[in-house]
Amino acid sequence: MSITLSNAAFTFVGAGSMAEAIVRGLTSLKDGNPERITMLNRQDAARLHDLQQRYGIRYAVEAEARNLAIAQADVVIVAFKPKDAIEGLKALSPQLKRNQLLVSVIAGLSAATIEDILGRSDQPIARTMPNTSSSIGLGATGIAFTAAVSADQRELASAMFASTGIAAVVEEARLDIVTGVSGSGPAYIYYMMEAMIEGGIRGGLTPEAARQLTVQTVLGAAKMVELTGEEPAELRRKVTSPNGTTQAALETLDRFDFAAGVTQAVLRAAERAGELGQAISAQAANR
Numbered sequence: 637m638s639i640t641l642s643n644a645a646f647t648f649v650g651a652g653s654m655a656e657a658i659v660r661g662l663t664s665l666k667d668g669n670p671e672r673i674t675m676l677n678r679q680d681a682a683r684l685h686d687l688q689q690r691y692g693i694r695y696a697v698e699a700e701a702r703n704l705a706i707a708q709a710d711v712v713i714v715a716f717k718p719k720d721a722i723e724g725l726k727a728l729s730p731q732l733k734r735n736q737l738l739v740s741v742i743a744g745l746s747a748a749t750i751e752d753i754l755g756r757s758d759q760p761i762a763r764t765m766p767n768t769s770s771s772i773g774l775g776a777t778g779i780a781f782t783a784a785v786s787a788d789q790r791e792l793a794s795a796m797f798a799s800t801g802i803a804a805v806v807e808e809a810r811l812d813i814v815t816g817v818s819g820s821g822p823a824y825i826y827y828m829m830e831a832m833i834e835g836g837i838r839g840g841l842t843p844e845a846a847r848q849l850t851v852q853t854v855l856g857a858a859k860m861v862e863l864t865g866e867e868p869a870e871l872r873r874k875v876t877s878p879n880g881t882t883q884a885a886l887e888t889l890d891r892f893d894f895a896a897g898v899t900q901a902v903l904r905a906a907e908r909a910g911e912l913g914q915a916i917s918a919q920a921a922n923r
């Protein structure tokens with residue numbers, strides 16, 4: 637029997653924001669089966685209990701139960717911070733079987749470095765870059781596979797992330813820029829929303845009204861790009877009357893180099909992903 641989204645067993649090693657976003661997406665599926673999801677972390681048992689209460693997943697704390705959860709998984713997802721990658725992967729290495737798919741969501745960490753830390757190159761690995769909007773089915777994930785990943789496993793990983801939004805298979809070298817655009821991207825939008833709300837409040841709106849109007853504006857703008865198929869620049873032009881309010885606002889943004897700042901932010905996030913990956917790689921080589 638081939639493994640599919642409905643019969644696969646998933647074990648999450650790391651139970652923080654990103655793991656929760658994926659689990660929330662997976663468990664909200666029609667045939668999402670929380671009983672097939674087990675979550676582990678390092679020390680925060682209260683957090684695991686809370687996740688169980690909210691999503692109906694299983695969790696393990698004791699060493700024996702943790703080992704069993706890893707042994708029984710079809711897919712092991714590593715979702716810890718880059719700084720914990722070497723220790724976490726080294727501990728996993730003797731437990732992983734060659735037929736288990738290892739999914740990493742860790743920013744910057746290359747498949748080659750994972751193989752180096754595991755001490756072998758035959759582990760099927762899907763390196764991914766999701767985002768937190770996965771939790772509401774609106775995630776955007778880039779995925780790259782190593783040669784050891786079977787066709788079934790590719791399909792399973794793609795289905796797993798497609799179930800939490802959209803998933804695009806990309807060359808591994810492109811995952812850092814995916815991180816810059818969509819991995820970190822929600823934070824840029826939230827930052828802009830914070831500033832729009834602040835502007836509304838300063839202009840005399842109640843915080844509630846400023847928030848509501850901002851949220852609907854961002855939702856509407858994203859939907860306009862999606863549903864009309866028009867370029868953002870064209871849609872922007874349609875909002876901007878000559879000598880009108882939008883022109884005045886955009887000229888103000890230009891004075892602060894808004895567009896250049898956002899583009900540089902995307903590129904810097906990608907560069908930072910590379911730096912994080914290189915730091916782990918250098919540390920792994922010096923072990």
Ligand SMILES: NC(=O)C1=CN([C@@H]2O[C@H](COP(=O)(O)OP(=O)(O)OC[C@H]3O[C@@H](n4cnc5c(N)ncnc54)[C@H](OP(=O)(O)O)[C@@H]3O)[C@@H](O)[C@H]2O)C=CC1
Pocket residue numbers: 649650651652653654655676677678679680681715716717718720723724741742743765766767768819820
């Ligand atoms: N947040 C985001 O928007 C995105 C994050 N990512 C990537 O996801 C990863 C996780 O980020 P995030 O969820 O924000 O991090 P969090 O700090 O929220 O969660 C990290 C989790 O890892 C656990 N952990 C650490 N070391 C180990 C270990 N050795 N064994 C088991 N569990 C361990 C921690 O457990 P405990 O609390 O018990 O110490 C905690 O549950 C990062 O590598 C990041 O690059 C990718 C895309 C988007």
Ligand SMILES: O=C(O)[C@@H]1CCC=N1
Pocket residue numbers: 743815819820
């Ligand atoms: O900030 C970070 O490093 C992680 C990776 C992408 C989003 N958050």
